[in-house]
Amino acid sequence: MAEELLVVSNLKKYYPITGGVLGSEIGVVKAVDDISFSIRRGETLGLVGESGCGKSTTGRSLLRLIEPTSGKVYFDGVDVTALKPEEMRKMRRDMQIVFQDPFASLNPRHNIAKILEEPLIVHGVGSSAERRKRVEHMLEVVGLNSYHARRYPHQFSGGQRQRIGIARALMLNPKLIVADEPVSALDVSIQSQVLNLMQDLQREMGLTYLFIAHDLSVVRHISDRVGVMYLGRIVELATSSQLYTKPLHPYTQALLSAVPVPDPDDVRERVILQGDVPSPANPPSGCTFHTRCPHVMEECRTVRPPFQDVGDGHYVACHLYKTD
Template structure:
């Protein structure tokens, strides 16, 4: 959504985890899960966050929601700095931020009915009780494509897609402004994935909230996102409008990701893979550009200096020393 005001602003976010060893559990190292990233999400916008497993995407999601405490950086929601708010002060902001987890079965309490699960946030935040609560839950069930009479069923009585719809209904219950989707369709069948993605798009059109959408599947990201941020080893290496990023990827890692996507048409031209080796350990990340150990274009400068996200076009930012207006040749 070009030009939309920022709902979420993340600046220099850092999350490190200590590595302990021995009988005395002394700290012997640090996992650099998130290593100083900045981005924003506009009102009514969907920002897709993509990258390999272990690059820190889920840690970013949990840090933004304060489910884990960030090591450094600033998180602003609607202009309010929520980075260091205490439990009581954070409570109003929690109503504005909700999450849909990857595994719908693991994120639902098997001892509670679906109706109780969706209605629990209404009770916790003192929004509705009794008949008013039941009516609100029934309304939410209908919004996500479930029948109100299914409110009495338990999670094991639903299919995987239906369980994820329950999770979406629970996220909607507090009328949030931001919903973080942490790979919400990766555990579902392909046909069900399309239904859930279309549901998320329809709900956004109706309610106007924003998504931070985390996924591995670039086709899913291309379908739902307005902008896309590419993450590698705890750092964001490229951010651009969806159509611009897929048509003109400028970072070698982004190009490698797109080159790895299977094409249905064998005659279609594809990008050449530009990546070697394995992902370095986040316990001992490379100096300079984190991608230089796998990049065929790496220079001496890349091993020393860390490139910053810089504008290379209209709303297109790349963290690479080789990039100019024309980008890298592929």
């Protein structure tokens, strides 16, 4: 078994809610609420869930683009949460992110050559000629041409801009890439091209991915293991084949039942959830899913279910599956 590159332990990210005349804290939004997982070297871990469940906050907290409230993040054996700013800056050579919106993440005033060269300049890598050569090489790697370096972001299509975003993340030869919904803004035909590109790059460069998405069919295509988030917590974590053939958590079952099937004769039972997603500022007690769960029991309302292995590395947080 490959060693673990990233280990996340009891990660929390709470945002204060202020009010009153003095602007004092009157509550918190629990964006990420005590989650733990690990990613093995060379693996792709998919993180799925509906909008607002804390997926993107988790990805950004790992890289300390936003500071976690509490918890530990170990990258390659180093406690990232304890690093000083200068140490963290050096660590970012090995930890990069691809953002959801490729246009918003690229500086419109800079041409592509300057955008791609910037990480190398910040970290003092190579001479001017070496950096220029690296930029041209990386454009070729992601399926663009070297002459594209002179153009500006607005002169590219969405798919091309996302390729540029991927190229920028790869400039420093990182070990881990957090891909924050990298294909959600793209057409379906372009999505498959970008996903295939990411898989090819993973094989060639030995990359490790945390792949954040809300489209379960996309995640199935690229992930080795998949974690399902609901209201700031991971409720199920399993290999891709386990999760898609035998989902255990009622929320995962509902998500998978909503995935469109290409075969019109393939009729399957649709799980319709009642009610709306509760507010992360005031999450339900016990199991946060109990307000919408079709199998709710009295215990679910008061006791938070442990996140436990129910066999073969299949983890679930649900009172329906007790191992003791």
